[in-house]
Amino acid sequence: MKTQHHIDQLILNYLEGGLSREERHELEVWLREDAANQSYLEEMQAVWIAAETELQITDDVIGQEWEKLEKRHFSKPGNTFNWQRWAKIAAIFLLGALFSWGISSYQMNSYFAELEESVIEAPMGAKSTITLPDGSTVILNAGSVLKYAGDFGKNIREVSLEGEAFFEVAQDKSKRFQVRTSDITVKAYGTKFNVKSYGDERTIETTLVEGSVSIVKNNRQKSKKEELFLKPHEQLVFYKASEEIEPVEAVTPEAAQPEQTVERKPEKILISKGIDPQLFTSWTEDRLIMKSEPMQKMVIKIERKYNVKIHFEDADLKDFRFSGIIENETLENVLAAISIASPIDYTLKDRDVWLRKKKEEKNKN
Template sequence: MKSDIDLLILDYIDGSITKEQEVELFEWVEASEQNVEYFSQSVAYLELTYTSGKSEKYNAEKGWKRLSDKLNKRSILFQMWQSYGKIAAVFLFAFLMGYGVFRYELIPAGEQLSQDYITTEVPLGSKSVVTLPDGSRVWINAGSAMSYPVKFDENHRTVKLEGEAFFDVVTNRKRPFFVETEGIKVKATGTQFNVRAYADEAFVETILVKGEIAVNRTNVTDDELVMHPNQKLTLYKDQAKKEHAAHHDVEKEEAEAPKAPKNIPLKVKKVELTSNVRTDIYTSWKDREWIIFKEKFGMLAQKLEKRYDVKIKIKDRQVCDFAYSGTLKDENLKDVLDVLSITSPIKYEFDSKNVTIWYNPKFYDSN
């Protein structure tokens, strides 16, 4: 039975699990505390073997060979694991090799985290999926970092986020789930929501897809706001410039938006709660099809920078106000820029990791 469960866990991580298999897996997980612990630890260890920031996955066959070379082939340990074949190689090799690498190399320099915490950093141009100790899943966007304990506290589950992430939280009303990020603290008991809190952007944003969450501003008492599905909460920063003031400044006329100092309350000039929003517009960044809807190029440029790991310089300010709608599916950056230049009055130059955009007045002559 355990080997069957291991196979289901592998399919779950790989994304190839069917709906029926997923139901079977989680019925087994929920059957006992031991199963929950086995599942969460197995998934955590297995995910460590995925190449950070790349699409390549862990090669179980090579891992098994490397592991078997280290073990005495006559030992009981080897005979026991050999019967499980490649599945055993993945889990044991992850435990012996991946776990230490993950815990030490991915903790950024200068970060004062204890050995009981794990930090996942996702570089620009990448995305990552993490399964937390309670089985909750988190999709982490490019240029983001999330830290969480190896084992959650008995009374609460707390993670710290810098950047953007989508949370699918396992329901547990006795142990609320908290996300602490720049300026806000989100409380959930079991729900799906998206948090966007990049230091170089002019806002902090929370989107609720399913369930219910409560949002508090950091260090502000009596400020709890309860959100319901299809609502968007936006906190506009007082100290940051508007959309076009990130890395793609208009000919450097404006300085880059400053990063908010850590441990200092976020200065907010405006709080906005919007209902009946299309949540997929704000969460599809994690999916194969990325939905863009009435997005001004000033904000779109910031997202393109993170998604494709490039620097975008806008030479003409008016380009920032052009709005775009559409769906991108596995397109590379050049394909995206080609479509934008065909459908709107812009031209671009693309050199390695640098993109220059400017207004094209001749666009209307040919249309």
């Protein structure tokens, strides 16, 4: 349970414009718990604005009023603050009626707008283009979600991403632009780059087109963060830690059920140099470029682009490699092209596609 001391500290950090991402989340949760919490923050906000713009109070008077406030709210041992930081709030006892200062409703509720989070989604089968408040442009790929706080750009420029997006960042050396994913954060230095971080994929890819970016692993222990920098035409692939369960054939006839083994795959990072960025950004121009790409990875791109579900009737087709360019084609044309260029046949029904070996291929086996 959060103490009043902790809540007031969050409010102070908010009023000073210094909330961290975690603190912002805590404050949002607390505000939703009870309408009285919102009223309390409204009062603190109103007093803060009034004292900042209207009041002329000496330090001696504020010190006396602070003692009253401290006895009222922070009487428990250890619950002490630096009263100078709370000087404006201490003035609450001098205001009489909070709203007699004529604080506008806009000022009273400005914190709500700052705490609200903007959420942009690109549905399956479509892309979305967004211009952020700082002028940066983001293209969201199908099945992706981008989020940013209402006070984006006030202290930091940070967005969170699940899915894939291409960023063209507006330069502002005083406020670093950051893209936060599930496991890593990409810091931009005025640049163009692509980030792919779908929740159902083990890898997170950062591909740099222009400028410079750095990548750090999300870690609460700041001292352990290592910043890796990329140059244009370089790509960093972060492999998430995973556990895969694989069945093992029974070694004795007495075994009623097959045994299982868990293969633990650790995190790892791979940096590739001299890559062709178009292979990873062509989706922004409604093109898919495949260069000896396994069918298992290729169908994921097709599923997102055309909003379909693809099933393999023959599992070994997943390893078949395909090269080619898909550009402004219908789904039927794409499937027909795959069938012509490979030993694959297909059936399309509604939003489902089934892939199988052609009969002549099966007869060979």
